[in-house]
Amino acid sequence: MKKPIATIGAATSLALLTIGMGAGLAQAQRGATPPRASAVDPASTYNGPRTPDRKPDLNGIWQALGTAHWNIEAHSASEGVPAGFGVVEGGTIPYQPWALAKRNENFQNRLMADPLRKCYMPGVPRAMYLPFPFEITQTPNHIGIAYEFAHATRTIFLDGTAHLDDLDFWMGDARGKWQGDTLVVDTVSLGDKTWFDGAGNFHSDALKVVERFTPMDATHVNYEATIDDAKVFTRPWKLSMIIYRRLEKNLELLDYECAEHVYEKLFKKRGGQP
Amino acid sequence: MRTSITIAGPLLAVLFLPGAGGAQDGRGAPPAGRGVAPNANYPPYARPVSAYSPPRTADGQPDISGLYVAIPLPRGIETPLVPMANRAPNRANSEFSYSLNERPKLPEGAIARPVGVDPADGKIPLTPEALARRKDIIANQGKIEYLDGRVLCLAPGVPRTTISAPVVGYQIFQKPGYVVIFYEQNHLYRTIPLDGRPPLDPNIRKAMGVSRGRWEGNVLVVEVTNFTNNLSNNWVIGAVSATPGVPAESLTTGHGIPHSELYRVTERYTPIDANTIHYEARIDDPKVFTQPWTIAYYAFARAPKNYVPVEYACFEGNDKNLLLMTNTDISGIRVDVP
Numbered sequence: 001m002k003k004p005i006a007t008i009g010a011a012t013s014l015a016l017l018t019i020g021m022g023a024g025l026a027q028a029q030r031g032a033t034p035p036r037a038s039a040v041d042p043a044s045t046y047n048g049p050r051t052p053d054r055k056p057d058l059n060g061i062w063q064a065l066g067t068a069h070w071n072i073e074a075h076s077a078s079e080g081v082p083a084g085f086g087v088v089e090g091g092t093i094p095y096q097p098w099a100l101a102k103r104n105e106n107f108q109n110r111l112m113a114d115p116l117r118k119c120y121m122p123g124v125p126r127a128m129y130l131p132f133p134f135e136i137t138q139t140p141n142h143i144g145i146a147y148e149f150a151h152a153t154r155t156i157f158l159d160g161t162a163h164l165d166d167l168d169f170w171m172g173d174a175r176g177k178w179q180g181d182t183l184v185v186d187t188v189s190l191g192d193k194t195w196f197d198g199a200g201n202f203h204s205d206a207l208k209v210v211e212r213f214t215p216m217d218a219t220h221v222n223y224e225a226t227i228d229d230a231k232v233f234t235r236p237w238k239l240s241m242i243i244y245r246r247l248e249k250n251l252e253l254l255d256y257e258c259a260e261h262v263y264e265k266l267f268k269k270r271g272g273q274p
Numbered sequence: 275m276r277t278s279i280t281i282a283g284p285l286l287a288v289l290f291l292p293g294a295g296g297a298q299d300g301r302g303a304p305p306a307g308r309g310v311a312p313n314a315n316y317p318p319y320a321r322p323v324s325a326y327s328p329p330r331t332a333d334g335q336p337d338i339s340g341l342y343v344a345i346p347l348p349r350g351i352e353t354p355l356v357p358m359a360n361r362a363p364n365r366a367n368s369e370f371s372y373s374l375n376e377r378p379k380l381p382e383g384a385i386a387r388p389v390g391v392d393p394a395d396g397k398i399p400l401t402p403e404a405l406a407r408r409k410d411i412i413a414n415q416g417k418i419e420y421l422d423g424r425v426l427c428l429a430p431g432v433p434r435t436t437i438s439a440p441v442v443g444y445q446i447f448q449k450p451g452y453v454v455i456f457y458e459q460n461h462l463y464r465t466i467p468l469d470g471r472p473p474l475d476p477n478i479r480k481a482m483g484v485s486r487g488r489w490e491g492n493v494l495v496v497e498v499t500n501f502t503n504n505l506s507n508n509w510v511i512g513a514v515s516a517t518p519g520v521p522a523e524s525l526t527t528g529h530g531i532p533h534s535e536l537y538r539v540t541e542r543y544t545p546i547d548a549n550t551i552h553y554e555a556r557i558d559d560p561k562v563f564t565q566p567w568t569i570a571y572y573a574f575a576r577a578p579k580n581y582v583p584v585e586y587a588c589f590e591g592n593d594k595n596l597l598l599m600t601n602t603d604i605s606g607i608r609v610d611v612p
Contacts, residue, residue, distance in 0.1 A: 052332040059449045117608040120590045121461075131612045135465060137447040137454045139339065144447050144456055146463045149611075150589075151429065151481075153461045155445060161582060169585040171461075193590075198611075250471050255480045255502070259427055259589045261609045263505055266602070267419060 044181035048218030051138060056181050056215040058136045058143070061246040061253065064129035064223070071199035072239055081198075087129075089238040093201060099232045106200025114198050119258030121152045121170035123194025124187050124209050125225040125239065133246055135253050143176060143183070150258045156185050163188055168205060170194060183213040196227075196239075204231040219245040319391035319570060321554065322384075324546045327492055333450040335468070336492045338545050341581055342574035344442035345378045345550075378575030381550045392556075392568035399564040404531060411530035418600040422530075423507035426596070427588035429462050429481035431508065432498045432539050433555035436573055443583040444574060453487055453494060460588040466496055473499050476535075481508075483539065494543040503535045534561035549576040 049057040067075070067084030073093060074086035095103060106113055116122055122130055132148040141159040146152075156176040163173050168191035176185040192205040207229040214222040221243045228236040328336040380386060390396035400408065414420040424430045435457050443458035453466040466487040474484045484500035502508055509532055537559040544552040553573035558566040593605040 112608060114611075116611050119609055121587065135454075137449050137452070137465075139447055139449070142445070142447070144445065144454060144463075146454070146456070146465065151460075151462055153456055153463050155456065155583065164582060164584065167584065170587050170590060171585055250467075252465060252467065252474075252484075254478060257429060257481050257502070258609055258611070260481070260502070260505060262604055262607050263418075263426060263428070263507070265607050265609070266604055267505070270419075 046181045046215045046217065048215060051140075053140045055138070055140075055178055055183075057138065057218075058183070058213065058215065058221070059138050061133050061135045061251050062221065062243050063131075063133040063246055064241055064243050066129065066241060068129040068239070068241060069126070069131055069197060072197045072201055073199070075199070087239040087241045089240060094234045094237055096232060096234055099202075103200050103202060106195070106202055108200075110198055110200050113200070115194055116149075116198065119150055119262055120193065121150055122147070123170055123190055124154070124172045124174075125211065125227075126194060126196055127152055127154070127171065128211075128223060128225070128243065129241060132256055133251075133253060146253060148253045149256050151255070172209065181215060183211075185211040185213070187211065202232070203227070203229045206231045213243075216242075219247065221245075316387040317385070318394065319387070319568075321542075321570070322544055322546060322552050324492070324544060324552075326545055326547045328545050328548070331448050331450075335448055335453075335489060336494075336545065337448065338453075338494070338543070338551060339446050339448045341577040341583065342444040342446065342551070343378055343577045343581065344436075344444070345380065345572050345575050380572050381546050384546075384572055389569045389571040390567065391554075391570045393565065398531070399567055400531065401562060401564055404562045407532065408530040411532075416600060418596060418602040419506050421507060421600065423505065423509055424460075425599070426507055427460060427592050428505070428507060429460065429502075431481060431501055431533075432464075432483050432485075433541065433553075433557070433569065434509075435459060435462055435482070436541075436553055436555070443577060443581065445583060446574075456583075458583045458586055460586055466494075473497075476500065479503060492545055494541075496541040496543070498539040498541065499537075501533060501535075501537050503533065503537075506532060508532060531562060533559050536561055543574075546572070550574065 046056050051057045051059075066087065067082050068087045070081045071084060072087050074091060075081070075084055077083040093103075111117070116126075121127075127134070127145075127147050127149070130147070130149050134145055134147040137144040137146070141157070143156040143158065145154045145156070152171055154171050154174050156174040158176050158178070161175065163175060167173070168189050170191065170193070172187035172190040174185050174187045176183055178184070187209045188207075190203070190205070190207045190209065192203065192207075195202050207227070210226045210228075212222075212224040212226075214224070216222055222240065223243045224238060224240040226236055226238050227233070328338055331337045331339070388396050390398065393399060411420045418426070424434070429435075445456040445458075447454040447456070451467060451469050453468065454463065455466070456463045462482060464482050464485050466485040468487045468489065470488070471486065473486060478484070479500055479502045481502045483498035485496050485498050487494055487496040489495075509530065537557075539558070540556040542552075542554040544554070546552050550572055551574035552570070554568060554570040556566055556568045557563070593603070596602050596604055
């Protein structure tokens, strides 16, 4: 059974220690030498650059196009929302009946209920297709992903570090491995507070996401995420899209410090900042 | 059921209360009371010169990558060091251990001293206007507009993210042409290009600043500019809580200093040995300080083998704390997202 850990407030610093202990107990193998690089995947057609350990080089700034951020299912345009083909394999998310009703309720309430509009971290996979760029930093043992939106981050451990028990994370707990030229990332402990998009598509704390990053060439990655959540869906399902490398010279991530905009609104309402 | 980890800003405040000292606490040093320059009992600061040469990355950078934890600092930037015997029970040691059972230590032979090293008296050279502003801030801590941005879960900028706080793991990545730092605190990050590119347009502002780095031998030097200046809560440095009994004008509390649009920082990361990085930050803002000033300390210790950084979700859930602290309800505010 999972322990209820940590809405840590001013008086609950002890919980922090508990987290730390949990972290310390994890069967980590940090610093272990990564397995010797295997030969390049013979089935792969990837012909782009590679890192010194012969993996496809994903270092750089990337961004998804399309409209999945607003709605991962096919949709016509509405005010402020461009139309989109949808990214769900088979077209429709296989909700259980109660969950479909809940999604429809979320849709009705989306302007207040979308966690992103409260400036909460977007979760996975939504972080991958926000209308903001993200930056990948790739090393043999860890892959860091920094997102422009709300400075969210993920560290994907490739070094055999085990998943942490008993904790939930807005951005999940990610462990990855290379299968040939495909980076496979297994993310758990995502909690139940994030949505898949701005249209109310949601999940429970049983969500497990397996992402496959398959580089097509130096500037395109085929991205697939398999969504498994037996509490909400009748079966696992998949979404997929292409992620594009941003090629502008000297590009760097800027800020969408969402929380700042909350306080700007608050202070403005109060007649400006002191 | 499970809940997500949300770590409230007020937690951070505790670190800066008296008693939250650490390894660089100058134990054994004679007491430095109010009115005494914090540096009075210490030899002049000299940059550490290290014979250590790190291994090289594939693209030839000195390789300092890996997971680190903060080496604890004295309780404030300017605060005179207080001998251990005079301290309140050390909550920092007992409760905030960064997932560690043992606190990181200074390298052998290192001198524990206050972190304000220039000017020589160790005090922050505030202009009269900045001093007045600070007094105003201290007097209004019940109002959200005057709170430390870190309590609001805003990005605290540089060098504050390198000043030890309860959850302070660091992950340094290196890739060709870049050093990237992930801060466990509030999941902040910085990407530091090393290619000599020009600074960004002054209209572009970032909460963590815009960084431009270069290697000078084994020392990583980073110029940081273009800091956010949109809120009154974007402070250069410091803590929410004034040291009890120390008036604002004594310049010994080091908190409540908002910066202007001219704020800039020059950082120096010096690898001392395979496990330790020394940090120096020169801080300049002609609208706030009468001269540039410098802090320096042993900042990063390589994390133990079983250290796993965890997500520090600061803003998520912090509305309850803001309600408690300032009677301000932000839970109904929604922000337009593109």
